[in-house]
Amino acid sequence: MDETTRTIAVIDGNSLMHRAFHAIRQPMNAPDGRSTNALFGFFNMFIKLVDTFRPDGVICAFDKGKPRVRMEMLPSYKAQRPPMDPALHEQFPMVKELLAALDVPVAELEGWEGDDILGTLARRGEAAGYTMLLFTGDRDMYQLTTDRVKIVSTKKGVTDVEIMDPATVEDLYHGITPELVPDFYGLKGDTSDNIPGVPGIGPKKAAALIVEYGSLDEVIAHADEVKGKMGENLRAHIDDALVSRRVATIRTDAPIELDLSDARFPTFDPAEVARAFSALGFTGMTSRLVRLAGDDAVAVARAVLGEKSGAPAAPAIELPAPLAGDEAATALDEAIAAGGWIGAALDDDRAEGALFGLSHVLWAATDDKICRLEGDEADAALARLFREGRLAAGDVKALLHVLSPADSSRPEALAPREADPARIFDVGVAAYLLDSERGGFAVPELAEAYLEGGLPEPTEALPAAALEAAGAQRLVAVLRDRLEKDGSARLFDEMEMPLLPVLAEMERLGLGVDTEVLAAQSAELGAEIDDMVDKIHAEAGESFNIDSPQQLSHVLFDVLGLPTYGLKRTKRGFYSTNAKVLGDLAAHHAIVAEVLEYRERAKIKSTYLDALPALVAGDGRIHTTLNQTVTATGRLSSSDPNLQNIPTRSELGHRVRQAFTVPEGSVFLACDYSQIELRLLAHLSGDEHLIAAFCEGADFHAATAARVFGVPVEEVTPQLRSRAKAVNFGIVYGQQAFGLASSLKIGRAEAQEMIDRYFEAYPGVRAFLDDAVRRAHELGYAETLYGRKRHIKEFRQKNRQLVAFGERTAMNHPMQGTAADIIKIAMVRVADRLHEEGLAAKLVLQIHDELDLEVPEAEVEAVSELVRKTMEGVVTLRVPLLAEVSYGRNWAEAK
Numbered sequence: 003m004d005e006t007t008r009t010i011a012v013i014d015g016n017s018l019m020h021r022a023f024h025a026i027r028q029p030m031n032a033p034d035g036r037s038t039n040a041l042f043g044f045f046n047m048f049i050k051l052v053d054t055f056r057p058d059g060v061i062c063a064f065d066k067g068k069p070r071v072r073m074e075m076l077p078s079y080k081a082q083r084p085p086m087d088p089a090l091h092e093q094f095p096m097v098k099e100l101l102a103a104l105d106v107p108v109a110e111l112e113g114w115e116g117d118d119i120l121g122t123l124a125r126r127g128e129a130a131g132y133t134m135l136l137f138t139g140d141r142d143m144y145q146l147t148t149d150r151v152k153i154v155s156t157k158k159g160v161t162d163v164e165i166m167d168p169a170t171v172e173d174l175y176h177g178i179t180p181e182l183v184p185d186f187y188g189l190k191g192d193t194s195d196n197i198p199g200v201p202g203i204g205p206k207k208a209a210a211l212i213v214e215y216g217s218l219d220e221v222i223a224h225a226d227e228v229k230g231k232m233g234e235n236l237r238a239h240i241d242d243a244l245v246s247r248r249v250a251t252i253r254t255d256a257p258i259e260l261d262l263s264d265a266r267f268p269t270f271d272p273a274e275v276a277r278a279f280s281a282l283g284f285t286g287m288t289s290r291l292v293r294l295a296g297d298d299a300v301a302v303a304r305a306v307l308g309e310k311s312g313a314p315a316a317p318a319i320e321l322p323a324p325l326a327g328d329e330a331a332t333a334l335d336e337a338i339a340a341g342g343w344i345g346a347a348l349d350d351d352r353a354e355g356a357l358f359g360l361s362h363v364l365w366a367a368t369d370d371k372i373c374r375l376e377g378d379e380a381d382a383a384l385a386r387l388f389r390e391g392r393l394a395a396g397d398v399k400a401l402l403h404v405l406s407p408a409d410s411s412r413p414e415a416l417a418p419r420e421a422d423p424a425r426i427f428d429v430g431v432a433a434y435l436l437d438s439e440r441g442g443f444a445v446p447e448l449a450e451a452y453l454e455g456g457l458p459e460p461t462e463a464l465p466a467a468a469l470e471a472a473g474a475q476r477l478v479a480v481l482r483d484r485l486e487k488d489g490s491a492r493l494f495d496e497m498e499m500p501l502l503p504v505l506a507e508m509e510r511l512g513l514g515v516d517t518e519v520l521a522a523q524s525a526e527l528g529a530e531i532d533d534m535v536d537k538i539h540a541e542a543g544e545s546f547n548i549d550s551p552q553q554l555s556h557v558l559f560d561v562l563g564l565p566t567y568g569l570k571r572t573k574r575g576f577y578s579t580n581a582k583v584l585g586d587l588a589a590h591h592a593i594v595a596e597v598l599e600y601r602e603r604a605k606i607k608s609t610y611l612d613a614l615p616a617l618v619a620g621d622g623r624i625h626t627t628l629n630q631t632v633t634a635t636g637r638l639s640s641s642d643p644n645l646q647n648i649p650t651r652s653e654l655g656h657r658v659r660q661a662f663t664v665p666e667g668s669v670f671l672a673c674d675y676s677q678i679e680l681r682l683l684a685h686l687s688g689d690e691h692l693i694a695a696f697c698e699g700a701d702f703h704a705a706t707a708a709r710v711f712g713v714p715v716e717e718v719t720p721q722l723r724s725r726a727k728a729v730n731f732g733i734v735y736g737q738q739a740f741g742l743a744s745s746l747k748i749g750r751a752e753a754q755e756m757i758d759r760y761f762e763a764y765p766g767v768r769a770f771l772d773d774a775v776r777r778a779h780e781l782g783y784a785e786t787l788y789g790r791k792r793h794i795k796e797f798r799q800k801n802r803q804l805v806a807f808g809e810r811t812a813m814n815h816p817m818q819g820t821a822a823d824i825i826k827i828a829m830v831r832v833a834d835r836l837h838e839e840g841l842a843a844k845l846v847l848q849i850h851d852e853l854d855l856e857v858p859e860a861e862v863e864a865v866s867e868l869v870r871k872t873m874e875g876v877v878t879l880r881v882p883l884l885a886e887v888s889y890g891r892n893w894a895e896a897k
Contacts, residue, residue, distance in 0.1 A: 008058055008059065008132045008133070009055065009056070009057045009058060009059075009132065009133040009134075009135060010057055010058070010059035010060070010061065010123075010127050010132050010133070010134055010135070010262060010265055011051055011052075011055060011057040011059070011060045011061070011135040011136075011137055011154075012060075012061045012062075012063060012109075012119075012120050012123050012124065012127075012134065012135070012136050012137065013048070013051070013060065013061070013062040013063065013137045013138075014063060014116050014117065014120055014136065014137060014138035014139070014140065014143070015062045015063055015064040015097065015108075015116055016064055016065050016115075016116050017116070017138045017139045017140050017156075018044055018047055018137065018138070018139065018156065019040050019044055019090065019093065019094065019097060020040075020090070020139075021043070021047075021139045021156055022039070022040045022041075022042070022043025022044045022046075022047065023039060023040035023043070023087070023089075023090045023093070025043050026039040026040070026042060026043045030042055030795070031283075031795060031798040031799075032281070032282045032283055033281075033282075033283060035798045035799075035800075036092055036093070036096065037089040037090075037092060037093055037799070038093065038096075038282050038283070038284075039089075039093075040090055040093045040097070041093050041096055041097055041100065041282065041284075042284065042287070044097055045100070045279075045284070045287055045291065046287070047137075047156070048060075048291075049287070049290050049291060049294070050163075051135075051137055051154065052267070052268075052294050053294070054163075055135055055154070057135060057267060058266060058267060059262070059265035059266055059267055060106050060265065060267040061106065061107050061108075061109055061123060061260070061262075061265050062101050062106055062107070062108050062109070063108075063109045063110065063116040063119035063120050063123070064094075064098070064108065064109070064110040064116050065110070065114075065115045065116050066110040066111055066112050066113070066114065067112045067113050068113065076197070076245055076246075076249045088800065088801070089799065089800075089801065096282075099278065100278055100279065100282075103270065103271075103274050103275050103277075103278035103279070104267075104268075104270045104275060104291070105267075105268075105269045105270040105271075106267065107260060107264075107265055109123070109258055109260050111256055111257070111258055114253075114256050114258075117138075117140065117142070117143060117252050118252060118253040118254075118256045119256050119258055120136050120138065120143065120146070120252070121143075121146055121252035121253055121254040121256070122253065122254050122255060122256040122258055123258070123260070123262065124136055124146050124151045124254070125146075125151075125254040126262055127150075127151075127262050128148060128150045128151055130262060130263075131150075132150070132262065133150055133152070134150060134151045134152070135152055135154050136151065136152070136153050136154065137154045137156070138153065138154075138155065138156070139155065139156040141155070142183065142184075142187060142192065142250055142252065143155075143252065144166055144171045144174075144175075144180055144183050145180050145181065145183035145184055145251070145252055146180065146252060147166055147167055147168050147171055147180045148168065148180070149167070149168070152165055152166060152167050153165075153166040154166075168180050171183070175205070175209050176206075176209045176210075176213065177209060177212075177213035178209050178212060178213070182212055182217065183250075184218075184247045184248075184250045184251040184252075185212055185217055185218035185219075185221075185247055186205075186208050186209060186212055187199065187246060187247065187250035188218045188243045188244065188246045188247030188250065189203050189207075189208035189211060189212065189218065189221070189243055189246075190203055190204060190205050190207075190208040191203075191246055192246075192250065197246045197249050197250055198239070198242045198245075198246055199239075199242065199243065199246045200235050200236055200239045200242060200243050201235050201239065202231060202232060202235045203232060203235065203236070207232060211228070218243060218244075218247055221236070222236075222240055222243065222244075225237045225240065268294050268295040268299075270295065272292045272295060272299035272300070272302040272303040272306075273302050273303065273305075273306045275288065275291055275292055275303065276288050276292060276302075276303035276304075276306040276307055277306055279291065280306075280307055285307065285450075285451065285454075286447075286449070286450025286451050286456050287450065288303065288307065289303070289304075289450070289454070289456045290450065290456060304454065307454065320458075321372060321458065321464055321468070321469070321472055322370065322371060322372060323372075323463065324365075324372045324373065324374045324463060324464060324468060325371060325372065325373050325374065326373075326374045326375075326376075329373075330366075330373035330374055330375055331373075331375070331379070331383075333368065333371045333373050334366055334373050334375075334383055334386075334387075337366075337368040337371070337391070338386065338387070338390050338391040341392065342368060342369060342392065343392045343393075343394045343427060343475055343478045343479075344366050344367065344368055344387060344391050344392060344393055344394065344475060345366065345367040345368075345394050345395065345470075345471040345472055345473065345474035345475025345476070345478075346364060346365065346366050346367075346384065346387060346393055346394070346395050346401060346471050346474070347364075347365050347395060347396065347445075347467040347468070347470035347471040347474065348362075348363070348364055348365075348380070348384075348400075348401060348404060348467060349362075349363040349364075349365065349465060349466075349467035349468075350362050350363070350404075362376065362377055362380055362381075363375065363376050363380060363467065364376075364379075364380035364381075364383055364384055365467050365468040365470070365471040366383065366387070366471060367468070367471040367472040367474070367475040368475065369475070372464070372468055372471065372472060374468070381404065381405065381415060384401060384404060384405060385405055385415055385416045388401075388402070388405070388416055388420060388421045388426075389416070389420060391425065392425045392426075392427070393425065393426050393427070394426075394427040394428075394429060394474045394475055394477070394478045395426075395427075395428065395429070395471075395474050396428075396429055396430055396443075396444060396445035396448075396470055396473075396474055397428065397430060398421075398426050398427075398428040398502055399428070399502055399505060399506050399509075402416075402418050402421060402502075402503065402506040403506060403509070403510070406418050406506060406507075406510050407510065408509045408510050408512070408619070408625040408627075409510070409512075409619035409620050409621055409623075409625060410510055410511055410512065410621040410623065411619070411620035411621035411622075412620065414510070417507070418503035418504075418506035418507045418510070419503055419507065419837065421502075421503045421506075423495070423499040423500040423502070423503065424495070424499070426499055426502065427474075427478050427481075427482075427499075428498075428499070428502060428630075429443075429445060429448055429473075429474050429477045429478065429481055430443035430444070430445075430448070430630075430631050431443075431494065431498050431499070431502070431630050431631055432477075432481040432482075432484075432485060432494055433448050433451075433452075433481060433631075434630065434631040435485065435488075435490040435493055435494055435498065435790070435791075436481070436484055436485065436488055436490065437793055438631075438633070438634045438635075438636065438792060438793075439634045439792075439793065439795065443631045445457075445469075445470045445473040445474050445477070446466075446469070446470070446473065448473070448477055448481075449473040449476075449477065452477060452480045452481065452484075453473065453476055453477065453480065457469045457472070457473050488791070489789050489791075490789065490790070490791065492788075492789065493788060493789060493790055493823075497788070497823065497826050497827060497830075498630060498826075500830045501630070501826050501829060501830055502630070504829055504830055504833045504845070505628045505630070505638075507833065507844075507845070508628065508844075508845050508846060508847070508848075509625055509626070509627060509628060510625070511623070511844050511845075511846055511856075512619065512621065512623035512624055512625035512626075512846070513623055513624050513625075513626075513645075513662050513846050513847060513856075513893075514622070514623055514662065514663045514664050514665060514856070515614060515618060515622075515623060515624045515661055515662055515663065516661050516663045517614075517615045517618060517661075519660060519661040519663075520610075520611050520614055520615055520661045521615070523611050523657055523658070523660075523661065524607060524611035524612055527603055527606065527607045527611060527654075527657075528607065530603060531600065531603050531604055531607065534596060534599065534600045534603065535548060535600065537596060538593060538596050538597060538600065541592070541593045541596070542557045542561060542562065542593065543561065544557070544561065548597060548600055548601075549604070551572070551576070551578070551579045552576050554579045554597065555576040555577045555578070555579050556576065558577075558579065558587075558593070558594065559577050562591075562593065564587060564591055564594070565587075569583060579597075581598070581601075584597060584598050585598070589747065602649070602652070602654060603654065606649075606654045606655075606657075606658060609643075609647075610643070610648065610658045611658065611661075613643065614643060614661070617642070617643055624643065624645075624662075626640045626641065626642065626643055626644070626645050626847070627640070627641050627642050628640055628848065629641060633822075634792060635792065635815065635818050635819050635822055636786065636790050636792075636818075636819045636822035636823060636826075637818070637822040637850070638822075638826070638848055640847075640849070645847060645849065646849045646850065650897075656894050657894070659892065659893035659894035659897065660892050660893070660894040660895075661892070662892055662893035662894075663891065663892045663893075664856050664857075664891065664892070665856075667858060667859055668856055668857060668858050668859060669856075669857050669859060669862055669889040669890065669891065669896070670854065670855075670856065670857075670889060670890055670891065670892055670893050670895070670896040671843075671854070671855045671856075671857045671862070671865065671866065671869070671887065671888075671889040671896060672852055672853070672854050672855075672887070672888050672889065672893075672896040672897055673852065673853050673855075673866075673869045673870055673873060673885050673886065673887045673888075674850075674851050674852035674853070674885065674886060675821070675824070675825070675851040675852075675873065675883065675884070675885050676884040676885065676886055677702060677884075678821045678824065678851050678883070679731075679734045679817040679818060679821050680696075680702065680730055680731075680734060680817075681696060681879060681881050681882075681883060681884075682787075682816070682817045682820050682821060682879070683733070683734055683767065683770075683817050684696055684879075684880065684881045685879040685880045685881055686770060686787070686816055686817070686820075687764075687766045687767045687769070687770035687771075688766050688770070688880070689764045689765065689766025689767050689770070690766065691709065691763060691764055691766075692764050692766065692767060693880050693881055695709075696881035696882065697881055697882070699882075700715070701715075701723075702730075703723050703724075703726050703727040703730060704718045704723050704726070706726040706727075706729070706730055706760070706763070707722040707723050707725065707726035709763035709764075710726055710729065710756065710759045710760050710763050711725075711726070711759075725746060725756065728742065728745055728746050729742065729756055729757065729760050732745070732757075733757075733760060733767065733771075734814060734817050734818075735810065735813075735814050735818075736771070736809065736810030736811070736812075736813035736814050737810075738757075738806075738810075739751075739753040739754035739757055740753075742756065742757060771813045774812050774813050774816060775809045775812045775813060777812075778794055778797070778808070778809075778811075778812035779797060779812075782794065782797065784811065784812040784815035784816060784819075785815070785816070785819075786815065786816055786819035786820040786822075786823050787816070787820040787823065787877070788820065788823040790819050790820075790822075790823055792811065792815045792819060794808040794811055794812060795808075796808030796811070821851060824876050824877060824883075825848060825850075825851060825853070825873075827876045827877075828853065828872060828873045828876050829845065829848055829853065831872045831876065832845060832853060832855075832868070832869055832872050832873070833845055835868055835872055836865070836868070839864070839868065841861055841864065841865060841868075842858050842861060843855050843856065843857040843858065843861050843865045844856050853869065853873070854893070854896070855869065857889070862889060866887045866889070869885070869887065870885045870886075870887050873885035
């Protein structure tokens with residue numbers, strides 16, 4: 003191999019570990035309880051790096067000790083950085099151990115930053131004629147780019163990357179070449195590292211000055227020519243600019259003892275990698291890492307993983323050559339007749355609108371064959387699979403929509419109701435029941451987690467869709483086994499799979515919407531927003547961009563001098579203006595309340611009034627997607643557009659709902675459960691007083707107020723009732739005194755007293771919640787009345803706040819999760835009853851505890867009774883389960 007054609011990747015370990023830690027927020031833990039989320043993100047990035055760029059050497063650099071070199075120049079360098087999160091801190095020794103298992107050299111040097119090690123290695127490699135790839139999220143590294151040194155810059159998350167070379171750096175900074183990047187930082191500074199720069203000079207002005215004069219030295223030489231406040235600042239801060247440039251200059255002379263010619267990859271021992279990574283629970287990732295070293299390494303690792311689990315090593319998924327034409331049709335006939343599960347996936351680029359995007363291929367996988375069917379044959383085969391076969395897929399509903407499009411103006415080849423729930427297996431939903439908080443439910447991810455060796459790489463003959471079909475087919479057996487052992491099989495068979503065709507039917511029908519109403523409301527709201535902006539500017543005494551957190555912070559806290567006690571600054575150095583901060587200030591300062599009102603109006607206008615018309619399909623209706631695998635609680639979610647997010651109690655939400663209409667001669671009918679979670683609390687806790695309050699049919703919140711505040715029920719004032727209501731719902735959500743104090747705007751001691759009195763009034767509730775937390779700690783999960791589990795990973799954390807969050811989840815899940823289960827059962831039963839009775843009414847939406855229907859006026863009475871009785875009859879509790887019906891000409895009137 004010609005040494006000068008080598009490509010060596012150098013990873014900025016600190017930068018990537020921080021990125022990974024913040025990109026993967028859900029808790030992940032090794033069997034011994036140590037956090038592993040940053041490691042998971044880091045090595046996902048590592049695999050992507052090696053797969054994409056195929057370097058033949060990899061090195062990882064880390065900071066070591068305080069950055070002495072820069073602190074000598076600028077004592078305040080990085081001084082404002084908060085201490086590292088303990089959950090991230092504990093992962094640094096682990097990442098170095100795992101890199102050692104991969105035989106990747108770790109470069110670190112006391113007093114030096116990883117940046118300088120990257121800079122030094124980049125220049126050494128360039129001098130030796132190598133191509134050097136520097137993998138980092140830090141933009142100041144762009145100064146190192148040359149024709150042979152490229153920065154692989156991580157953007158969003160960790161695996162989304164951009165390649166920076168001298169031309170892209172110059173484009174990004176409008177004329178700033180790599181060698182001028184330190185000059186650029188000299189003027190603009192860097193708040194994240196506490197590099198001062200020149201006050202008032204941001205990136206655009208810094209770039210413009212340097213491009214105009216040629217360098218920082220020339221800008222300083224011509225400082226007298228720079229006009230106004232900017233010129234004053236520049237002349238007053240020349241020393242700051244020069245020091246900032248020195249600090250921002252990456253050193254390339256670190257005395258690091260590492261010979262680049264020794265950096266080779268892959269040279270690891272696959273058995274050692276298999277042991278090290280699988281010990282942390284990274285089974286799927288282990289297979290992907292080992293695969294980087296070839297098939298022989300995979301076989302070695304598989305043997306090790308087999309030894310560890312005590313099970314014989316599973317063979318890699320080996321896929322046969324695909325069958326097409328008559329052979330595929332025959333194989334599919336045989337598979338349907340044999341009654342086994344058939345994995346299916348569609349490769350369809352017609353929707354992309356590409357000029358030649360005409361391929362429409364169904365891949366169908368059996369135990370030992372893969373079939374490729376195209377065009378009309380694909381649709382005919384898919385319809386047959388739904389009618390006669392047993393079909394498994396990563397997203398069964400998406401396949402139903404191939405035949406029953408989510409636009410009722412397009413022809414339907416198969417009604418979703420024709421899909422027998424007993425003969426469909428959605429692997430994403432199955433995995434969701436096993437762990438509702440896992441990162442993703444796509445087939446490749448599930449194959450990584452549940453199939454030894456994951457899926458092979460796509461090829462021209464077997465593209466990603468073919469692998470997805472094969473993966474889904476092979477996942478059925480392992481997921482079915484896990485569901486049985488987990489006690490979740492009944493939920494899958496009797497609740498989630500019967501629900502799936504109902505959702506597909508609702509998505510096809512969609513909701514009627516009047517775009518003229520939306521346009522009129524948008525214009526009206528636009529005028530209101532303009533008036534509000536003028537009013538806010540007048541009160542502030544200056545014009546500014548209200549949507550800019552930085553400018554808003556400046557106006558509220560610097561110009562108007564609002565109190566900043568207890569407020570946190572953002573990484574960019576200004577005070578946060580998030581909803582919580584503004585909510586706390588709004589009661590005392592009119593302008594803050596106006597800003598909040600402005601935000602709500604602007605969000606409603608952009609999210610709904612302006613965006614919805616573009617989403618109207620050929621049938622003139624809006625078709626949301628109802629998701630079974632998104633929320634951690636078991637509730638359905640709505641997306642594209644999200645119709646569950648329209649504010650329920652606000653006048654603005656009411657306005658938006660007016661646009662959701664029904665055809666002439668029909669009504670919009672809503673039926674929702676009354677206080678279902680509180681009723682479930684009464685049932686599950688068995689508290690006699692809580693049960694009595696519901697069974698007596700009195701005003702439940704007033705009854706609670708009477709008991710908690712010790713007054714006769716007829717003397718309960720509206721204020722006392724609303725406080726009792728806040729406590730009732732707060733208890734259901736595991737709210738503590740701090741949260742209740744915040745929502746009621748009272749002192750914490752008073753809030754604690756209210757909670758204590760509530761538990762004195764309802765002692766069974768306290769016992770039930772304590773028991774729910776104890777059981778969840780013992781089992782590692784909380785569960786609903788129907789056995790839906792929510793695994794509480796926070797219990798494995800050392801951070802007390804995270805554990806407390808887990809305990810609140812343990813208290814709430816039995817109620818919230820059971821409510822989600824009950825409404826799912828109700829949807830299936832309502833859809834079945836409407837069909838059995840031959841009624842024309844149709845379900846159109848489910849939102850929290852409410853079912854919405856489009857009903858012909860002639861059927862209103864029958865359907866009201868049918869829906870109410872069906873919803874109330876889902877389960878018999880110790881208290882009545884009540885559902886309330888209302889209807890009108892549009893969604894707003896119905897509610």
